[in-house]
Amino acid sequence: MPQISQLAATYSSQIFWLLLIFGAVFVFVGRGMAPKVVATVESRDKRIADDLAAAESARRDADAQEAAWRTQANKQRAEAQGLIAAAKVDAAKATEASLSAASARIEATVTAAETRIAAASSAALGEVEAVAAEAAQDIVNRIAGISVTADQARGAVQGAFARG
């Protein structure tokens, strides 16, 4: 076993070179490089975590804005519906008012016309009476040769009119 048989001759060289070379590995690789690699990994992990957190907060913001937008939209919709309802009520009232004004006007016109018609028919009746009295007076004068006065004729005509 060379490990034992060569021990006395080689231990000092083994120890010296091991300490020298392992020391160099420790200084250059262990202290120089490994912490930098670990730091790289850590900064990457941190960046990923930060990005995820930023994305999460952005998502939360978007959610909040959407909710706010939704409540505002609902509010505006309700307002619009209120406005529409008010306008409908107004319009109905205006229609009713103009309708009642128009019907009153129409009624007045109708009443006036009826009055006029009644006046005209009574006037016409009076005219017919006068004409009938005149005609009766004339007829009596011609047929019977009796001269009646206008008043008598009118009275007779009126009596006939009254009897129907």
Added chain:
Amino acid sequence: MHQFTIEPMFGTDHWSIAGHNIAFTNSALWMVIAAVALYAFMLGGMKRELVPGRWQMAVESFTGFIDNMLAANVGKEGRKYLPYVFSLFMFILFANILGLMPLGLVGVHPFTFTSHFTVTGILAILSFSIVLVVGFWKHGFHFFSLFVPHGTPLLMLPLIFLIELVSFMVRPFSLGLRLFVAMMAGHVLLEVLSSFVIGGTNAGLGFGVLVGIPSFVLMVAICALEILVAGIQAYVFALLTSLYINDAEHLH
């Protein structure tokens, strides 16, 4: 056993510190190769891009693996041991795997320096010293309470203390020997099996079919197992180191 032989390459005669020879050997060469390969591997992960490429992803998975292990075993204080544990894990892993590379096909003799208990022992002592230094630095003499589990009856105290102390002091040995034995056993097993393949085939057709081919099939399977062991042993070394560091950081 030839594969474990240390062959001095240069500086055998005159390189020394305080009378101790520090010749540059094939073992030192493979340490350099492992270190350079590790450095090159890590360099591919240093682009520090936000969206990592494949290579950067591989490097990051290794650092993340050690980082998670420390976080799970030591807690948030574990981060400051990342350089040491990561260097340890990667250096042992590269050494183990480089030693398994079939470089013999191109005439290069790979040397697994983690199959030498001098090397694994030094690494174990390094880990153990860190535990001791951290423990005494952080807790002072209170660190000795590590050897007294909660709720120990007063009568049992001396005995328990002794047992815990021994189990604590055995740690560097078990840590270093485990890696050394695992690496050495794997390589010896492969060598024995390959000698069966060669010897059996040379002994004739019958032996070749009866011994050579089954041994070869077994060797292929054991090669896969050895690659697994190379990773597992590096992991175990790093894991136990982090567990011991946890003891030093938090006591019980």
